[in-house]
Amino acid sequence: MRNGYFQIGCTGGGTVVRLVKPVDGGNEVTAREIAEYLSGHGIVYDAGLLTKGIQTAASVANNEFLFLVNKDIIPEIRESYVLTIRPDKMIASVRFYPPSMKGERMTAQEFLMDLKVKGIVFGIKEKEIEAFFEKPRYCTDFIVAMGVPARNGCDARIKYFFNTDLHSRPALSEDGSVDFFHLNTICHCKKGEVLARLYPEDPGENGTTIYGEIVKPREVKRKHLEFGRNITLSPDRLQITSDVNGHVALVQDKVFVSDVLEVENVDTSTGDIEYEGSVLVNGNVLTNFSIKAQGHVEIRGVVEGARIEAGGDIIIARGMNGMGRGVLATKGNVVAKYLENATVSAKGYVSTESILHSRVMAGT
Known part of the structure; x- marks a missing residue:
């Protein structure tokens, strides 16, 4: 697939546009894009001639079509490009336009120097850039620099291995009566039983924009295990176990064990x-x-x-x-x-x- 593209040139009658049709489903060149290019290079054109030329090109079978846009003789134009930076500064994409029919091409080194002058110093795709200058594909957007987004981490969390939501609501027996004798009010624990485990926060990783700026991930919440007597903290400070047979409770995020x-x-x-x-x-x-x-x-x-x-x-x-x-x-x-x-x-x-x-x- 190849997009259609256009090229500016001069003849004895004035400034012409050479319009090349797309191949294998590529995108057509629009009148707006040609108009923006001409205006960007200070070329005065006849909008009626431009519209008529594009319409005529679409109706003919030829892959290429030349049409006049003014009667002026203009200087030759070098190969040029439009650089687009995404608002988050993570991607720079470029769209190249061919030189005029007798104009000069840029070199890969010139383009790389342009990027540097514009402050784009990180994530530059040199291989893709060199490939373009070896085999150009005009009026086609491609990425020339890509930053690395920050990787957001996750908050620390604590997993409790006992029921932290005890209640004293009586159960309904099979005969329809209310059983007030077997209530879920005590959470038992045994000596050596794991009570809770801390999964530490993941701070994430910094990112970098195409301008070399550091992008920090979002702040994460840190936690630590809080506990009272009759409890042992593991050497890595990530796990607590009961020292006695008894009962365990969680009160305001603190684990208590008593026998x-x-x-x-x-x-x-x-x-x-x-x-x-x-x-x-x-x-x-x-x-x-x-x-x-x-x-x-x-x-x-x-x-x-x-x-x-x-x-x-x-x-x-x-x-x-x-x-x-x-x-x-x-x-x-x-x-x-x-x-x-x-x-x-x-x-x-x-x-x-x-x-x-x-x-x-x-x-x-």
Whole structure:
């Protein structure tokens, strides 16, 4: 494929345009382009002759056609070009025009020097330029310089390997009732478990315009892992792991791990509690709820008809009224102000001020 092009010349009758038709689907030369070229070189022309000449050329079968545009004799014109710079200064493209019929051609070195004078110093496509001067293709745009755009990076991000969106919304059971006992309020973790990993920011790479100017990528956000006790940071500072069996929580972008679960009450706000560490209840444990802990269980209020199992001690500051259904089962000791209507089983001792209507078994 080759675009059509035109060439200016002189005859005894004045200034003529030699119009060469395109090949294999190339673009036709427009009257506007010829007019801009003539005006750019200070050549006064007859617009009517120009329009008529192009129309006549289109109607004839010849690949080339000459037509007059004025009756002036003009000086010869050197090979010329129009340089276009993209607004972002990343691409310079050129469109060459042939010299007049007896005019001189430019050299590749002259054109390269022109680019330098214009400040274009980066990404110059010398091979393509040399190829043009060996085999010119006029009225055709091609790129002579190309910058390198900046590569934008990405923000740092942290991936958490535990549920950071805990809620206490009760689930609907199959029979249509609401289950307040199994709520998603605790996120358990084990010793050595990976809790979070930091994927560092990618700062990106600088770009360069065809003028040699540095183009910086967009700013990226940096992050670091924030954490509390019972957590180990890896040597590369990209990963944190739990030091204990317990529970993990994310509070204001900071990871906390504890082997003591502290709640105000065990009720519909918490559901049943099953925990690998110790449990501290600042208030009460209500009827029909349960606590199962691998460590100690300390309750600073009262226990109603609930079930409490512990691998360590069970301590109830204000006692237990089990209502005939309360159960305490521990591999350690039981300490309570009183025990009433409850079943108690301890492998250690049971210490209480009073026992009423209860079944109590102690190992020591």
